[in-house]
């Protein structure tokens with residue numbers, strides 16, 4: 001169980017809903033993953049006409065919580081307008097805030113992000129900002145009213161996994177009481193387990209599942225990895241050491257001579 005902004009969630013995995021081979025596979029992947037939160041792009045799906053309507057009813061039928069996102073927004077104005085539309089459409093104050101700053105890397109425009117986050121928080125939104133692992137930007141987002149942060153582990157869709165473990169570890173250490181959800185760039189279940197072992201509260205991913213040869217199997221694998229990583233973190237892992245330490249006790253050893 002995971003307590004997030006006053007809501008109890010059964011799973012620490014949040015799943016994206018884009019790029020699946022078919023709606024049926026998306027539905028099966030969501031179920032197999034065990035997730036209780038899916039993120040949807042209002043802009044992308046609204047552009048789909050009748051297909052968009054079918055998509056919404058499918059998402060609603062899954063019985064999971066919806067975290068609308070502002071994917072595809074490149075300015076503060078676009079992101080704020082999209083967030084307000086999402087609140088009307090879905091009746092939720094939760095918004096995953098993306099303000100993209102670069103077309104090639106899809107990295108967040110952290111200046112626009114801080115500005116948009118402040119506007120939306122003042123308007124009563126619960127803002128989930130997709131940000132970098134920069135501690136100063138994180139501070140600004142918290143000062144602007146964000147109660148949760150979503151640092152990237154690598155660029156969206158790259159599947160690189162945690163490219164800067166030191167920065168992620170430092171972020172966890174600096175903000176021990178802030179819910180931190182690693183978002184974007186995960187490629188394998190082991191990446192999810194790694195960041196959960198660092199003590200992150202949850203992960204959000206999309207491409208690694210949607211584009212897998214078997215999205216349903218991959219969704220299940222990520223669900224297990226997130227749980228395993230969290231349980232390992234909670235169970236107290238050994239620190240690595242440079243010297244060998246025998247794992248077999250010597251007391252009581254049989255004497256042969």
Ligand SMILES: CC(=O)[C@@H](O)[C@H](O)COP(=O)(O)O
Nearest residue numbers: 016156157184185205206207
């Ligand atoms: C779906 C969504 O919100 C993405 O923008 C998100 O950041 C996931 O990234 P990956 O597709 O790399 O998992």
